[in-house]
Amino acid sequence: MTETDVKVVYKRPLGFTDRTTHYCPGCTHGVAHRLIAEVLEEMGELKNTIGVAPVGCAVFAYNYFNFDFVEAAHGRAPAMATGIKRTLPTKTVFTYQGDGDLASMGMGEIIAAAARGEQITVIFINNTNYGMTGGQMAPTTLPGQKTSSSPLGRDVETQGYPIRTAELLATLDGAAYVARRTLHDVRGIRLAKRAIRTAFEVQKQGLGFSMVELLSICPTNWGMNTENSRNWLAEHMLPYYPVGDYKVSTAVSEMKIGGN
Amino acid sequence: MALELIKGNIAIAEAAMRAGLISYFGYPITPQTELLEHLSARMPELGRAFVQAESELGAINMVYGAACTGLRTMTSSSSPGVSLMQEGLSYISGTELPVVIVDVVRGGPGLGNIAPSQADYTQLVHGGGHGEYHLIVLAPASVQEAVDLTGMAFDIAEKYRMVVCLLLDGSLGQMMEPVELPEFKPVRTTPPAWAVGSPDSKERVVMTSINIDPPTQERFNVKMMTRWQEVEKNEVRYKGYYLEDAEYVVVGFGTAGRIALSAVRAAREQGLKIGLLRPISLSPFPTKAVDELADRVKGFLVVEMSNGQMLDDITSIVARRVPVEFYGRMGGMVPYPDEIASAINDLVQGEHDVDVDARGKWLAKMRELVGTGE
């Protein structure tokens, strides 16, 4: 093989800084970050993007992406993104939020942003618990699932039922594209990337609100190694939170995606 | 330019647009709503952003995002809504962003009512959100003054990268008065180099209120407090009336100050040497002016449409040199000039006890006057 035949097939995306992330080993936050960085790079949007970080394990996301970023108050990222997007409508604006942030603290803000058809993209990490604060029950915690604040397992009689966010937001006319994907295996990750690309294209073409929910693992708070976490996700989360496209508006279904 | 008869809320909205407001985010609440309604028509007309948010939490966080672009943004509300905004005000302050907010204060606590009040003094002047930060708080006493302060608020907010709040009671928001509106200023639409989305920044921009490392947070707070010292040096505003030869001074801001002025004028006609100090900047407070007066007058009367929130500040500045008396109405009630006139008489003829429990004395009087409803 001559030198010119050497082909780089895997490299650090241009959208990343050279900081090492603080995420636990095996955590899929890093995978989600990478997919976003790759998509924005492929779309040529890196210089035109403003990210909104959540309060949760991804609170320092702005240390890892190398474009403009703001850090929201807990749950308020969609409102903050609205303020930015309305002021600078030609920018690509996205929020990155966990399930406690988006579906508990910020349920009002996310529903309102989706209903307004806000031209923003939301990447939503569903790991069935509050990772950052030590694994408490989240709105997404499954029935019977043990967490540090539901030590006997989530009792639906007193603690209610999990929220299926993608299905919920899909009912809103302002939402143009709402999908759920999983990060627990390679095929899932590939499909997740395609959905993230679609979501950002929807925004670029001004078709409305877009959100991709990503089923994720939290090995640390689940108390499992990475492999068992992935299996647990497949076995327990996938049946409750089926992957799929929950909302594809007519305009989105007719949308042409450049590149890939 | 000709004078126009305009309602306070609408005059502020118009003044903000003329000052170059690019985006507005708000939520309806009486007695502020006309401000939002006016902008809902006018902002889109001029191609600027208007969003009726889902809540005041939504509104202040939209303002937070918009302010990260460094372009002129504002929100307005009334007391219950401003309580909800306290979270955002702390974050915005911790991110050093220029924002203008308007609080058209109403009677409380709780849902209270929609009548004029000044009882948001403490939550705005002494903080309502968590952590160490200051807002600049300006209190107009007429619609014209509200218009003038609105334009200035944006300039000051940008100069110090701080939140500037206009505090006015509900009557000023609702009142119509002849005003001269300023000319339209050129609008800035490109973010400055320090903001996100700017074509001029050399490196990428991150806006955050986190300083996870305590020494860094402490250094940041030292910087913010040093900036506040600058604000205290440069931005104190008040108006004095008949202070030169005054033996007794009434202190009141906004509408209470305006009503007190009638009472002071009446007292002057009776030959009493009474003056009025009307703070315009409640934060930074005209501490020096009060301090100097305390060295030469025989006593103060603080007049507020609250339970004496500014009273505590005056008492601490005067520091028992001369007596400080208090007269206030609460819960959406507005004092009449003769109530203040009678409080002035009590002060002049009183015992001149520097240890007077002004609030206790006033409250005993209030129990007799209005009762406790029990």
Ligand SMILES: Cc1ncc(C[n+]2csc(CCOP(=O)(O)OP(=O)(O)O)c2C)c(N)n1
């Ligand atoms: C107003 C407020 N309440 C509570 C917290 C504490 N807090 C920080 S992160 C978090 C939960 C985050 O969980 P999630 O959004 O699921 O993100 P994850 O860490 O799982 O990615 C909470 C409750 C806070 N920072 N602010």
Ligand code: SF4
């Ligand atoms: S606590 Fe959970 S979500 Fe947070 S970094 Fe660790 S594994 Fe990831």
Ligand SMILES: [Mg+2]
């Ligand atoms: Mg979570």
